Amino acid sequence: MKKTIFGTAVAAVMAAAPALADLTIVDTSYRTGPYAANGIPFSDGYQDYFTLLNQRDGGIGGEMINLVECETGYNTEKGVECYESTKGEDALVYQPLSTGITYQLIPKATADGIPLHTMGYGRTSAKNGKVFEWVFNYPANYWDGASHAVTHIVEENDGDISDKTIALVYHNSAYGKEPIRTLEGLSEKHGFDLTLLPVDHPGQEQKSQWLQIRREKPDYVIMWGWGVMNQVAIQEAVNIRYPMENFIGVWWSGSENDVKPAGERADGYKALTFHNIGSDYPVYDDIQKHVVETGNAAGAGDQIGSVLYNRGMYAAMLAAEAIKTAQEMHGTSAINAAQMRDGMENLEMTEEKMAALGLPNFGPEFKVSCENHGGNGFGAVSQWNAEAGEFELITEYFQSDQDVLAPLVEEDSKAFAEENGIEMRCN
Amino acid sequence: MPEQFVWGMEVFLNGLMAGVLYALVALGFVLIYKASGIFNYAQGVMALFAALTLVGIMEGQVPFSHLINAVLGTEIHHFGWHVPAVLAILFTMAVMVLLAWAVNQFVFRHLVNQEPIILFMATIGLAYFLEGFGDMMWGSDIKNLDVGLPQGINTSIDEFTYQIFDYGFFIDNLDLFATAIAAALVFSLVVFAQYSKQGRAMRAVADDHQAALSVGISLNFIWVMVWSLAGFVALVAGIMWGTKSGVQFSLSLIALKALPVLMLGGFTSIPGAIVGGLIIGVGEKLFEFSFGQMLGGATENWFAYVLALIFLVFRPQGLFGEKIIERV
Numbered sequence: 001m002k003k004t005i006f007g008t009a010v011a012a013v014m015a016a017a018p019a020l021a022d023l024t025i026v027d028t029s030y031r032t033g034p035y036a037a038n039g040i041p042f043s044d045g046y047q048d049y050f051t052l053l054n055q056r057d058g059g060i061g062g063e064m065i066n067l068v069e070c071e072t073g074y075n076t077e078k079g080v081e082c083y084e085s086t087k088g089e090d091a092l093v094y095q096p097l098s099t100g101i102t103y104q105l106i107p108k109a110t111a112d113g114i115p116l117h118t119m120g121y122g123r124t125s126a127k128n129g130k131v132f133e134w135v136f137n138y139p140a141n142y143w144d145g146a147s148h149a150v151t152h153i154v155e156e157n158d159g160d161i162s163d164k165t166i167a168l169v170y171h172n173s174a175y176g177k178e179p180i181r182t183l184e185g186l187s188e189k190h191g192f193d194l195t196l197l198p199v200d201h202p203g204q205e206q207k208s209q210w211l212q213i214r215r216e217k218p219d220y221v222i223m224w225g226w227g228v229m230n231q232v233a234i235q236e237a238v239n240i241r242y243p244m245e246n247f248i249g250v251w252w253s254g255s256e257n258d259v260k261p262a263g264e265r266a267d268g269y270k271a272l273t274f275h276n277i278g279s280d281y282p283v284y285d286d287i288q289k290h291v292v293e294t295g296n297a298a299g300a301g302d303q304i305g306s307v308l309y310n311r312g313m314y315a316a317m318l319a320a321e322a323i324k325t326a327q328e329m330h331g332t333s334a335i336n337a338a339q340m341r342d343g344m345e346n347l348e349m350t351e352e353k354m355a356a357l358g359l360p361n362f363g364p365e366f367k368v369s370c371e372n373h374g375g376n377g378f379g380a381v382s383q384w385n386a387e388a389g390e391f392e393l394i395t396e397y398f399q400s401d402q403d404v405l406a407p408l409v410e411e412d413s414k415a416f417a418e419e420n421g422i423e424m425r426c427n
Numbered sequence: 428m429p430e431q432f433v434w435g436m437e438v439f440l441n442g443l444m445a446g447v448l449y450a451l452v453a454l455g456f457v458l459i460y461k462a463s464g465i466f467n468y469a470q471g472v473m474a475l476f477a478a479l480t481l482v483g484i485m486e487g488q489v490p491f492s493h494l495i496n497a498v499l500g501t502e503i504h505h506f507g508w509h510v511p512a513v514l515a516i517l518f519t520m521a522v523m524v525l526l527a528w529a530v531n532q533f534v535f536r537h538l539v540n541q542e543p544i545i546l547f548m549a550t551i552g553l554a555y556f557l558e559g560f561g562d563m564m565w566g567s568d569i570k571n572l573d574v575g576l577p578q579g580i581n582t583s584i585d586e587f588t589y590q591i592f593d594y595g596f597f598i599d600n601l602d603l604f605a606t607a608i609a610a611a612l613v614f615s616l617v618v619f620a621q622y623s624k625q626g627r628a629m630r631a632v633a634d635d636h637q638a639a640l641s642v643g644i645s646l647n648f649i650w651v652m653v654w655s656l657a658g659f660v661a662l663v664a665g666i667m668w669g670t671k672s673g674v675q676f677s678l679s680l681i682a683l684k685a686l687p688v689l690m691l692g693g694f695t696s697i698p699g700a701i702v703g704g705l706i707i708g709v710g711e712k713l714f715e716f717s718f719g720q721m722l723g724g725a726t727e728n729w730f731a732y733v734l735a736l737i738f739l740v741f742r743p744q745g746l747f748g749e750k751i752i753e754r755v
Contacts, residue, residue, distance in 0.1 A: 031567070032559070032562060032567065033676060034675070034676045034677040034679075034680065036562070036567035036676060037567055037568050037569045037675055037676075040567065040568070172724075172725040196724065197724060198723070198724040198725035199725060200725045200727065200728040202677045202680050204668065204671075204672060204677060204678075204680065204681060204684075205445065205684065205727065207441050207445055207712065208438070208712055208715040208716065208719065208727060209724075211434075211437065211438060211441060211597060211716075214597055215434055227675075227677055228672050228673075228675060228677035228678075231569065231672045231673050231675075232671060232672045235578075235671055235672065238579070239578065239579050239580060239597075239599055240580065240597060241579075241580065257568075257569045257673075260569070260571055260673070261569065261571050261672060261673030263571070263573075265579075300493065300496075300504075
């Protein structure tokens with residue numbers, strides 16, 4: 001009897017194939033704490049895509065994916081603990097989903113030889129692959145975002161914004177301060193006045209900032225917020241009757257969570273994005289069939305198609321494509337972290353590839369190289385349609401202002417290289 | 428009239444309104460500290476829990492649905508009904524009374540006569556437990572709270588001030604409503620504490636536990652009552668703050684706004700919480716208005732504590748706190 005039970009247990013463990021798989025992906029998620037409402041959909045999307053590949057395709061290149069979830073609570077110390085406790089499992093790549101955690105992991109991951117993918121967050125100058133060998137931030141970074149917002153404003157004003165005023169309402173943290181340097185550079189180039197309005201964490205009280213906006217009447221407001229700061233800012237903008245079509249949030253201020261508390265009056269609010277919106281893609285039919293209906297969804301299945309679910313799913317898709325590239329490059333399906341890095345550095349996303357994956361026009365086309373770990377800096381603008389209850393893409397993908405950004409990336413990354421004695425690569 | 432002065436007046440009025448919202452949170456701390464000497468670290472989480480419960484009841488959400496579905500393999504999330512706001516508030520109050528009873532029965536009853544620091548640590552534990560419990564019970568998504576409170580600019584004040592100053596003041600209708608509620612709440616609490624039998628018993632317990640026991644006052648009853656009152660105040664604060672930002676886990680951090688108010692107004696005075704709130708609200712807003720740009724902005728959080736510390740230096744027990752005299 002004991003033997004039967006033991007045999008059954010072994011069979012059950014063997015049947016749970018992913019636990020014994022060779023491709024380990026760590027999901028450093030945050031399903032608890034003040035930012036859980038944003039962490040949950042991202043993590044659900046990230047995990048569901050890998051589950052789809054396991055269920056539908058038998059993994060990637062014949063290797064099953066072993067998903068390891070570790071809860072960070074969006075806390076930097078816990079994020080580092082997650083990294084330390086899981087890196088021994090031959091993790092291929094980390095997606096920390098926090099700028100604070102990213103900054104702590106850059107030296108650790110570099111020393112350990114494990115790539116980081118910080119998609120749309122983290123250290124912007126990590127775009128320079130000559131300095132940051134193990135860090136990637138494609139397809140877009142914070143400075144790209146700042147430029148996208150200004151380019152959109154320039155286009156709305158027929159190319160001249162020299163008489164305009166733009167206010168930046170930002171989270172008073174390293175994350176929130178990221179776009180300031182870029183906006184100052186763009187202000188010099190285009191001649192607009194820039195007003196800086198910091199909001200202290202967590203951002204529950206912003207009356208002073210919005211009274212100032214009401215008094216000074218800036219033509220546009222750009223927001224760099226996260227969590228409750230976003231909801232309060234949009235509510236305050238509604239309260240002072242600020243024109244919502246002139247209010248543009250970065251991609252971390254542009255989910256359904258951010259606009260819904262303000263109700264119908266948030267209609268017209270704009271947000272940047274580097275991927276498409278909604279669930280009208282063939283891949284979602286597969287997720288429904290192979291993941292949700294088989295009871296393998298990471299969450300309750302109620303987040304599918306939301307902005308942050310899409311972002312998590314997109315991050316997983318990019319990781320999966322990098323794995324495929326690495327497998328082809330090295331002629332082996334069971335790749336390691338160093339080979340994964342090579343895959344990421346040689347990743348090319350084309351429209352053909354995305355369409356074949358069931359995600360036509362889901363993200364911009366881009367190519368990663370040894371020198372360029374950040375892609376081509378393409379993004380788009382979305383707008384909240386309150387009646388339909390969804391964001392809609394209102395522009396094509398367009399490129400950030402590389403004339404302004406490239407020297408800034410070069411300057412910042414070189415300073416980092418000098419401080420840390422890093423020898424330039426890609427010669 | 429100079430433009431800066433007119434704008435300053437608008438900032439002053441908005442500071443008063445913000446102060447009322449801070450005071451609403453501080454009131455809950457005062458009630459529990461006054462009756463039991465416990466600094467309730469969990470007051471912010473209680474506001475969150477109350478607001479989560481209110482939305483959950485209004486929306487007909489099945490509590491612990493994720494847990495039930497995971498264990499039983501079911502797919503239930505909602506009962507399929509919506510409960511009117513007033514009825515939902517009453518149900519939520521019943522839940523807060525139940526919580527008060529449970530807190531007393533399972534935690535504080537066993538800690539009678541312990542050092543204040545032990546009681547404080549117990550409330551830290553309670554805060555984390557309640558946060559996790561609320562998450563498990565109602566989920567961690569951001570919930571819209573609409574109990575029918577007016578929001579947005581008050582057009583009458585806008586037009587009236589425009590006629591006088593050629594500049595219309597912005598006053599949020601929700602803040603005006605919160606002010607009226609807070610005034611009514613303080614008045615009721617003061618009348619309750621001064622003139623009702625239970626209120627006098629509460630004050631007796633606050634003065635001396637042993638003496639109160641000796642004249643037949645039930646400590647258990649008083650503590651359950653006080654935690655229930657604090658739960659009610661937390662519910663009111665949760666409604667006001669939750670209407671502004673949606674009900675989400677950051678709501679528990681509003682407690683941080685109450686600390687300087689308590690330092691300034693005193694831990695034992697109900698009117699002190701209101702006056703402290705008003706001073707902090709006006710002080711931080713006027714300081715930001717006058718010096719914010721010069722100092723790089725975002726001065727409100729730290730200036731509130733500086734203001735409280737200045738008062739503390741000259742009056743350690745706070746403006747309205749009881750002066751502690753210990754005779755040796």
